[in-house]
Amino acid sequence: MRLEARSASSRMAQLLAPFAAVLITLLVCALLVAWAGAPVGRTYALLFEGAFGSRFALSETLTRATPLVLTGLAAAVAFRAGFYNIGAEGQLYVGALAAVAVGAQGGSLEALPPTLRFVLMMLAGAAAGALMLAGPALLKIRFGVDEVVTTLLLNFIALLFVSMMLDGPMKDPLAMGWPQSAALDPQLELSRLMARSRVHSGLLLACVLALAIWIVERFTTFGFALRAVGANARAAAFAGLPVARTLILGALLSGALAGLAGVGEVAGRTSYLTLDMSPGYGYSGIVIAMLAGLNPLGVILAAIFVASVLVGADSMSRAVGVPNYLADVIVATSLLAILVAGLFTRYRIRWSSR
Amino acid sequence: MSELYDIVASSAFWIAVLRIATPLIFGTLGVLLCERAGVLNLGIEGIMVAGAFTGWLAVFQGADLWTGVLVAAMVGALLGLVHASLTVWLGVSQHVSGLGLTLLAASLAAYAYRVSFPTVSSPPTIEAFAPLEALSAVPLIGPALGAQTAMTILALMLVPIVGWTLQRTPAGLAVRMAGENPAAVEAQGLSVLAVRTSAVMAGSALMGVAGAFLTLSAFNAFFFNMVNGRGWICVALVVFASWRPGKALLGALLFAAFDALQLRLQQSSGLLPVTLPYQLYLMLPYLLSIVALVVMARRAAYPQALMKPYRKGER
Numbered sequence: 001m002r003l004e005a006r007s008a009s010s011r012m013a014q015l016l017a018p019f020a021a022v023l024i025t026l027l028v029c030a031l032l033v034a035w036a037g038a039p040v041g042r043t044y045a046l047l048f049e050g051a052f053g054s055r056f057a058l059s060e061t062l063t064r065a066t067p068l069v070l071t072g073l074a075a076a077v078a079f080r081a082g083f084y085n086i087g088a089e090g091q092l093y094v095g096a097l098a099a100v101a102v103g104a105q106g107g108s109l110e111a112l113p114p115t116l117r118f119v120l121m122m123l124a125g126a127a128a129g130a131l132m133l134a135g136p137a138l139l140k141i142r143f144g145v146d147e148v149v150t151t152l153l154l155n156f157i158a159l160l161f162v163s164m165m166l167d168g169p170m171k172d173p174l175a176m177g178w179p180q181s182a183a184l185d186p187q188l189e190l191s192r193l194m195a196r197s198r199v200h201s202g203l204l205l206a207c208v209l210a211l212a213i214w215i216v217e218r219f220t221t222f223g224f225a226l227r228a229v230g231a232n233a234r235a236a237a238f239a240g241l242p243v244a245r246t247l248i249l250g251a252l253l254s255g256a257l258a259g260l261a262g263v264g265e266v267a268g269r270t271s272y273l274t275l276d277m278s279p280g281y282g283y284s285g286i287v288i289a290m291l292a293g294l295n296p297l298g299v300i301l302a303a304i305f306v307a308s309v310l311v312g313a314d315s316m317s318r319a320v321g322v323p324n325y326l327a328d329v330i331v332a333t334s335l336l337a338i339l340v341a342g343l344f345t346r347y348r349i350r351w352s353s354r
Numbered sequence: 355m356s357e358l359y360d361i362v363a364s365s366a367f368w369i370a371v372l373r374i375a376t377p378l379i380f381g382t383l384g385v386l387l388c389e390r391a392g393v394l395n396l397g398i399e400g401i402m403v404a405g406a407f408t409g410w411l412a413v414f415q416g417a418d419l420w421t422g423v424l425v426a427a428m429v430g431a432l433l434g435l436v437h438a439s440l441t442v443w444l445g446v447s448q449h450v451s452g453l454g455l456t457l458l459a460a461s462l463a464a465y466a467y468r469v470s471f472p473t474v475s476s477p478p479t480i481e482a483f484a485p486l487e488a489l490s491a492v493p494l495i496g497p498a499l500g501a502q503t504a505m506t507i508l509a510l511m512l513v514p515i516v517g518w519t520l521q522r523t524p525a526g527l528a529v530r531m532a533g534e535n536p537a538a539v540e541a542q543g544l545s546v547l548a549v550r551t552s553a554v555m556a557g558s559a560l561m562g563v564a565g566a567f568l569t570l571s572a573f574n575a576f577f578f579n580m581v582n583g584r585g586w587i588c589v590a591l592v593v594f595a596s597w598r599p600g601k602a603l604l605g606a607l608l609f610a611a612f613d614a615l616q617l618r619l620q621q622s623s624g625l626l627p628v629t630l631p632y633q634l635y636l637m638l639p640y641l642l643s644i645v646a647l648v649v650m651a652r653r654a655a656y657p658q659a660l661m662k663p664y665r666k667g668e669r
Binding site for chain 1: 396436440444445446447449450451453454455457458460461462464465468469472582583586587589590593631633634636637640641643644647648651652654665666
């Protein structure tokens, strides 16, 4: 048995790959559901119903998808440049922290007009996320330090830093000793998109950004450089493209997107920052980017898929008693499945030895 | 300064150093084996969680402790086979496959824990490895050694065994060739894919044992998040160790010494002129790992074929 490169990868196969991956994932995970002693069909039906079955379910799925679109974009942009940013979780938290620092009630910036303060809050969150990725990007370019390990380690450092701030200078004195920040100024909160739900305008912002990045990647010289550097950095350098600058800009953009995910969560959903705000949105972003084939518009769909699994699993778990960790297993399995499915769009198996 | 000396001279300090170093030694040797064969294995974080859980579960259900260690090793090898199938046989991105494996193994362990123990509020415990008090009689290092369990001794013994196997046996030569010049392996009539798969499985088994140390020796129960980045630290330590088992031991001990020191400093507040938030101390291990990476990066002699998939007849 050997793999043989296909002469051309069909558009159809590329579009079908994520669906094939999800199908395989659901088949594999059916075994786990059966092991837990629950009826497989009913479990999946409940999962689907819990994600899309009612107005409330749908609104919860869209709320959950909002940060996931942004972390998915963060991963997609960085991976496109061949820069493996695994630190979106930490960048999300420092983004949220910066947003609270600018926008919390009783802060020193309260005198500013709300619109200016809102813009400042967004910029601060994006800048904080971007800044966190500047270090790993420089270390990669200057010393050849693998960015995967540095960004992974920085996640822990970022979370401890946020914990330190919430225990110290940024702690809400009214929070009864609970490590949580002061609430955001209500004027700075993102508006609701649907009445009687938690869907907020952060979702619109995320989708607009997805479209913007799609346009940048497709129609600008920076987008071309990004793709060229990601495909083959040496060839890009030989062709005279500014490899280091492209990598840095791509990394900063990626970090900023993850930071904005944090701002969106604080300003749109929780209104204050706690240490359990994100159940691994940063890591899910990697799965989303891969499912989307790194396409920024595909990220929106993939984020809705992952959000639906997370939301649906919660209500499914209450109904049939299958642990809601099934959602994490489904998300992780779909990452491995899309890797294989993506491979078979580019290669075919030859069973004969020659 | 004399207080600092008191800390470092105390046997309690060295007991802590060896205890912290043990899972790092297992894990670092595991990563080293995979990488010497040319395969980056970021699945370590998840494999450690899976090893910690399955090893503990086996013992909880009545197996003896060494059977628990064996179960963890086998689960690790099995997960290693998944990684090898994807990266060695199919040649997909080693970064992404490893991360996927980590997510999968960690979430599977959490899922299996909840299916097995749906209602428990506090984690069930087992009778963990007991310290080998007979070793206290060893001169000089006896007090530190006598407080350790057999798993620490196993880790220390594995260092020369792995080093000797890599440097002095045909199997070790094949592994190193697979990581440096896979075409040379093929020229010897061996299969690169088989050599790499075996190395990844063996390395992943060690990662599973690293996890099992946490539940069977360091603690006596399984908690979520108990691995807490130790796997990633091992990946950094391998670069620091220039892919050599002896230096890996040194790196793990050095790292553990810093970690033990920060624990001491945290507890004895009078030592430093200012009281620092405890989070700063906890950051230290991760910061140190990054520093180690940067310091060694210039001199790092990566295995030449690391992260390069091998396909027969392709250049």
